[in-house]
Amino acid sequence: MKRKQRMIEIDNVSFQYDDAFEQLSNVSLTVYEGECVVVTGPSGSGKTTLTRMVNGLIPNHYEGRLTGSVRLREQDVSGMAAWDFGRLVGSVFQDSRSQFFAAVVEEEIAFSGENYGMDPAEIRARVDRLAAESQLTALLKQEVHRLSSGEKQKVAVASxxxxxxxxxxMDEPSANLDMAATRQLADRLAALKRSGKTILIAEHRLYYLLPLADRIVYMQDGEIQAEWTPAQLTALAPEEWRRLGLRSPVVRAPSVPAFGGTRAQERLALDRAAIAPGRLKPAVLEDIRFSVGQGEIAAIVGPNGAGKTTLAKTICGLLKERAGTVAMDAQPLKAKDRLRRTWFVLQDSDYQLFSDSVLNELLLTHEREEDAAERAESLLRELDLWAFRDRHPASLSGGQKQRLTFAVGLMNRPELLVLDEPTSGLDGRNMRRVVKLIRQMADTGVTILVITHDYELLFGACDRLLFFQGHRLQADLEITERNGDAVLRLMETLEPIE
Structure with missing residues (x-):
C-alpha cells in the first residue's frame, strides 16, 4: 500500500502578531495528502492564524514574531515566494470581500488562471463549469459588490x-450561507476530496463536514487541546459540546417548546409594501404584508439574494419603500422618522465600528447617560468582551467584532432592533450568549427582527419565522414544538411549506 505523503507539517509553531498577545503556542499538526481536517474551537482560539500559516498570509501579509516551522509538501514556507502559494493553495477567507480583485463575477473567478498564464479557452471552460456547479451562471455578469454575502462566498469558493x-x-466558508447552500458546499468539498485534494477548514458549523472529515482538531487559547474522529465527536454528550463552546454537530429540531404564542400589541406592520435596493433598481419584494408585536422576535429567512437585508434596511428607514406603507404603533411613518426609532446591526461589522477601543465603542453617543458605563460593562461581560475593553476594535477576531456590534445595538435600546446574521461568525458558547441577550432584550418590550440562516439561533430565540422567496412572503410560522420539524425542513430546503 502506497504511503500517503505529508501535505502540511506544522512543527512546534508559536506566533504573535505585532503589539498583540501570543495567538499560537507550540502548535504541531500534520495533514496528509487527500485528508480533510477540520479545525474548530472558540472564537479567538487561533484557528484563523493557523490557516494563515498554511496559505502564506503569515508572514507575507501579516507580520509578527514566528518560531517553529511550516512545510508544504516538505518545502519550508520560509523559502517560498508569495506567488508560489497561489499555485499550491486555494484559499477562501472568512470575509470574502478581502480576497476579491475584480469587479465582475466571471472576471473574479477567472483571475487566478489569468494570473498564472493559463490558456484563455481553458479558463473560459473552467469558469462556466464552476459557475454551473455553484449555481452562479445567472450572476456571471453581475458586479461582485452587488451580490449578497452568501453569493459572494460562493464566488470565493469558485475562484x-x-x-x-x-x-x-478555508476559514469558515459556511458563515454566510443558508443551510441549502451549505449542503451544496459540502457536496463541492466532497467532490474535491474524491479527486484527491487536501482540505484544511477552520469552522464553527460542524454538521455539514462530518460526512467528509477525517479528523476534527479542537483549539483553545492558541493550543491544540483535543482531536476526534467524526464518530468520537458525535459520541460526546451535548453537555460536553456546550462545555467546549462548540455548536451541535448534528441537526435536529428541539424537543422542548420554543416561544411562539399569543401576539402582543402590534409594534410593526407592513401593508402592500414593495421593497427595492435603490430608486432605479427593480423591486426585490412586492405586496409584502405582515405585522410583529411588541417584544416579539421574528426570524427573517430565505435563500441568499431573496431581499432580506434590503427589507431590513427599508424597515429601519435606511431605504424608502417603493410602494405601500410601513407603520409603527399603528402610525404609518416615513423612512426618516423610522430611523429615530430603530437600530440595524449590520452583518459586516467593520462598517459599524468607529471608536478607538472596545469600551468606547459602546459609550459613543452615550457619554451623558448616568448609567452608560455600568450598562456597557454589563454587556461586555455578558458577551465575554470585557477583557478586550481597551483593545482597538480592528484588532478583534471576526466573531469578537460580531459580538461587539451586537452589544452596540443593545446599548442603544431602540423600539425596534434588526439583527443581520448576528451569529454568523460565532462559536457555540457565544451563539448561546447572543440568544440569551436577545431574549432579555425582548422581555423589556423591544421588538426584534433577526435575519438568519442559523437554525440554532432560530430555535433558541425566535417566536416566528417569516420566509421570503420569489419576491413574496411565502410562509409565516410560529416556532413551537408542534411546528419544529416543519420549520427545520424549511430551513434545510428553502422550499415553501405546502
Whole structure:
C-alpha cells in the first residue's frame, strides 16, 4: 500500500502578531495528502492564524514574531515566494470581500488562471463549469459588490477552485450561507476530496463536514487541546459540546417548546409594501404584508439574494419603500422618522465600528447617560468582551467584532432592533450568549427582527419565522414544538411549506 505523503507539517509553531498577545503556542499538526481536517474551537482560539500559516498570509501579509516551522509538501514556507502559494493553495477567507480583485463575477473567478498564464479557452471552460456547479451562471455578469454575502462566498469558493490547486484552506466558508447552500458546499468539498485534494477548514458549523472529515482538531487559547474522529465527536454528550463552546454537530429540531404564542400589541406592520435596493433598481419584494408585536422576535429567512437585508434596511428607514406603507404603533411613518426609532446591526461589522477601543465603542453617543458605563460593562461581560475593553476594535477576531456590534445595538435600546446574521461568525458558547441577550432584550418590550440562516439561533430565540422567496412572503410560522420539524425542513430546503 502506497504511503500517503505529508501535505502540511506544522512543527512546534508559536506566533504573535505585532503589539498583540501570543495567538499560537507550540502548535504541531500534520495533514496528509487527500485528508480533510477540520479545525474548530472558540472564537479567538487561533484557528484563523493557523490557516494563515498554511496559505502564506503569515508572514507575507501579516507580520509578527514566528518560531517553529511550516512545510508544504516538505518545502519550508520560509523559502517560498508569495506567488508560489497561489499555485499550491486555494484559499477562501472568512470575509470574502478581502480576497476579491475584480469587479465582475466571471472576471473574479477567472483571475487566478489569468494570473498564472493559463490558456484563455481553458479558463473560459473552467469558469462556466464552476459557475454551473455553484449555481452562479445567472450572476456571471453581475458586479461582485452587488451580490449578497452568501453569493459572494460562493464566488470565493469558485475562484479558489479555478487554478485546480492541490490544497484548499478555508476559514469558515459556511458563515454566510443558508443551510441549502451549505449542503451544496459540502457536496463541492466532497467532490474535491474524491479527486484527491487536501482540505484544511477552520469552522464553527460542524454538521455539514462530518460526512467528509477525517479528523476534527479542537483549539483553545492558541493550543491544540483535543482531536476526534467524526464518530468520537458525535459520541460526546451535548453537555460536553456546550462545555467546549462548540455548536451541535448534528441537526435536529428541539424537543422542548420554543416561544411562539399569543401576539402582543402590534409594534410593526407592513401593508402592500414593495421593497427595492435603490430608486432605479427593480423591486426585490412586492405586496409584502405582515405585522410583529411588541417584544416579539421574528426570524427573517430565505435563500441568499431573496431581499432580506434590503427589507431590513427599508424597515429601519435606511431605504424608502417603493410602494405601500410601513407603520409603527399603528402610525404609518416615513423612512426618516423610522430611523429615530430603530437600530440595524449590520452583518459586516467593520462598517459599524468607529471608536478607538472596545469600551468606547459602546459609550459613543452615550457619554451623558448616568448609567452608560455600568450598562456597557454589563454587556461586555455578558458577551465575554470585557477583557478586550481597551483593545482597538480592528484588532478583534471576526466573531469578537460580531459580538461587539451586537452589544452596540443593545446599548442603544431602540423600539425596534434588526439583527443581520448576528451569529454568523460565532462559536457555540457565544451563539448561546447572543440568544440569551436577545431574549432579555425582548422581555423589556423591544421588538426584534433577526435575519438568519442559523437554525440554532432560530430555535433558541425566535417566536416566528417569516420566509421570503420569489419576491413574496411565502410562509409565516410560529416556532413551537408542534411546528419544529416543519420549520427545520424549511430551513434545510428553502422550499415553501405546502
Amino acid at each position: 479558489a477552485c479555478l487554478a485546480d490547486p492541490e490544497l484548499f484552506v
